[in-house]
Amino acid sequence: MNAPDLTYFRKGFGLKQDVEATLSADYSGQVVDRLRAHDYQLTLGDLTVRLAKEFGFCYGVERAVEYAYQTRHKFPDRRVFLVGEIIHNPHVNQRLREMGIQILMPVDGVFDYSVISAEDVVILPAFGVTITDLQTLRAKGCVVVDTTCGSVLNVWKRVEAYARDGFTSLIHGKYYHEETRATASQVEKFPGGTYLVVRNMDEARDVTDYLEGKGDRAAFLAKYGKASSHHFDPDVHLRRIGVANQTTMLARESLAIGEFVGQAMASVHGDAYRRENFRTFDTICSATQDRQDAVNALLLERPDVMLVIGGFNSSNTISLAALCAEQVRTFHVEDALSIDPARGTIYSRDPKTGEQVETTGWLGDGTRTVGLTAGASTPNNKIGDAVVRVFATRGIDASALG
């Protein structure tokens, strides 16, 4: 029997009980508990806040953060590093820094591991890391604590299968996002493995135009150079396509892109060709899907405004805000501090343009209902802080709830 590998961990250290109290103190919140206990609604004065029934920390984030805490506990005397942000929430990352965990940040997407030695401990984030990064770290002989989410691993399996079978992985995602970079790299497990990342339906249309003979090779390569394998050639690598997606995209758009590309292939080459040479698989994770479904249910109640809390670089939060903005005036804020009750202002990211703007009088007058949701990396205490500031904007003191 092989000796156990004592430098690679992905199933926790059995220290849950040792870190539970700290985790709860750092991230749980009484305001959210109260909202949950009262059918996700809180009315004070003429203001009502309604919370979506699925929101905030997802199972993958909870696991990754808990695992990071366990790692600190397990290795109190070692240097502990994290490859990039563990999740896209500035408070959580700051808390980890305060615990002495050093966060390595990439330059142009590349991490410098020269500071890492065999005595160190390195945590991989919930998004996962690229194959090259993992190989580099394993070669160092340091302890690697891998918190890659199981739902991300499922996407990797899909992409691996596409590469093994000679299909180009067409990934609906953001090519620069950590998860998509890690996912795309999985094709490298097979010689000739190829990927292409498209961000949205407009970019999917570039692919279908090319399939239909309307594209320009040089222009296509110029536009997608950073979003595709270095050897990608649209004349060669769009013949067999397998669709997958970053787990946090807008589910509806991912499905539409898969359908759209499949139809284009069938219209050019026929249904029999499509059956042989096109595959699609929805790899949106269930937590993302549940949050998007819950916000759709909340929107049916027609809140006057929507407040979406989460990092401006958080993909799943951006997807939630985009959904809301289709129907209701929506403010995507990073945290409670974006809401200034004294000035009646809110600092938010416009879900349609991506611009960051300050708005005065955002809450309006009279009886109002504020719909509320939060991305998968936003802890409950931060959601509660925002609720308190929403009420404070109307001069209502809700701080006793927290």
Ligand code: SF4
């Ligand atoms: S958003 Fe989904 S894939 Fe990402 S960590 Fe959460 S559960 Fe995992």
